[in-house]
Amino acid sequence: MAEVKRKIQDFHHVSRGWNIILNIIAAAFSFICIFPFLFVVIISLTDEKTLATDGYRVFPAKWSLEAYRFVFQSGDTLYRAYGVTILVTVIGTIFSLILMSLYAYAISRKSFRYRGFFSVFAIVTMLFNGGMIPTYMVVSQLMGLKDTLWALILPLAMNAFYIMILRTFYITSVPEAIIESGRIDGAGDFFIFLRIVLPLSLPGLATIGLFSTLGYWNDWFSALLYIDNPNLVPLQSMLMRIESSIQFIQNSKNSSLSMAALQTIPQDTTRMAMVVLATLPIIFAYPFFQRYFVQGLTLGAVKE
Missing domain, CATH: 1.10.3720.10 (MetI-like)
Known part of the structure; x- marks a missing residue:
């Protein structure tokens, strides 16, 4: 019996090297999921003329809040x-x-x-x-x-x-x-x-x-x-x-x-700013529901 338990533990045990590799893969996958929204935020903060001349860049030459000023003019x-x-x-x-x-x-x-x-x-x-x-x-x-x-x-x-x-x-x-x-x-x-x-x-x-x-x-x-x-x-x-x-x-x-x-x-940057304004608040709903996901895993166990 002890031998069986030891083999099961060895089967589930992950070496330190594999643990690092798996964490890197998970981090890369998470970044791929988050990057599109981050890129939208970057575009919304880019100067309109810079966007027209240089195109979409992760590190724009000039930053601007003009798109948000235009939206908030309402x-x-x-x-x-x-x-x-x-x-x-x-x-x-x-x-x-x-x-x-x-x-x-x-x-x-x-x-x-x-x-x-x-x-x-x-x-x-x-x-x-x-x-x-x-x-x-x-x-x-x-x-x-x-x-x-x-x-x-x-x-x-x-x-x-x-x-x-x-x-x-x-x-x-x-x-x-x-x-x-x-x-x-x-x-x-x-x-x-x-x-x-x-x-x-x-x-x-x-x-x-x-x-x-x-x-x-x-x-x-x-x-x-x-x-x-x-x-x-x-x-x-x-x-x-x-x-x-x-x-x-x-x-x-x-x-x-x-x-x-x-x-x-600001045309393109205004569109991206509207996406950010419409999306950012709803992001805060995910941690709220995630808390109930975690609680739900431990509630309601049947006692025998």
Whole structure:
């Protein structure tokens, strides 16, 4: 027995040389993943004329903050758009997790009589939808959500694909014996879900929460359809309007006006600056969800 354990330890043991090589490979792979975003940041900080003459370089000859000055010239509009996007993302993610986790838990339990019907109902919505015009009529006219923040939240609150992921996670990761033991002790369904199922489901909920967060943060189409009030325009929609303004000036038939305006507008660097402004805040969401990933690995162990 001792010999078997020693061979297993030798099999899993990595020599110091291989450990260094593997760390170098991991570091190189990490750098390859991070470098595109770093390069976008570098381009956004490059002087527009230098970019036009020298092209894209990692170490530009001249640095400039003109692109960010141009974007921030919108003043309160940019900060208001950030606030709207953050509010919609936070409320929408929480709301989505509540709805989808409850729905997925119900259809994951064999004791639920209508689990088959509601599973098929969710799957059908993945294959068919009413179309853009009926959806617009329902949201804006039937529900009366036009020019409200709920128009940015409710259309993305439910996702059938995420529901199926959570349903599979509940089935494979939440033992039926734990739920039965809770019922034997007299616990109700909501108590079991809140005190037993949710602690066991943190990795799955964190994954779906991250997907929902990215969906809400990057959503611009809902604002295009339902928002006319400039005070409710989210960040992505506002940045698209800035981009459209630049393209309008570029395509202007009045060439003298176009050339005069383009000389004062940093074009390529402004686009990169908008990418940085739209991407940088969402990066901070990853460590938050990663913390729950790590916690979920150690929670909910079944005692025998």
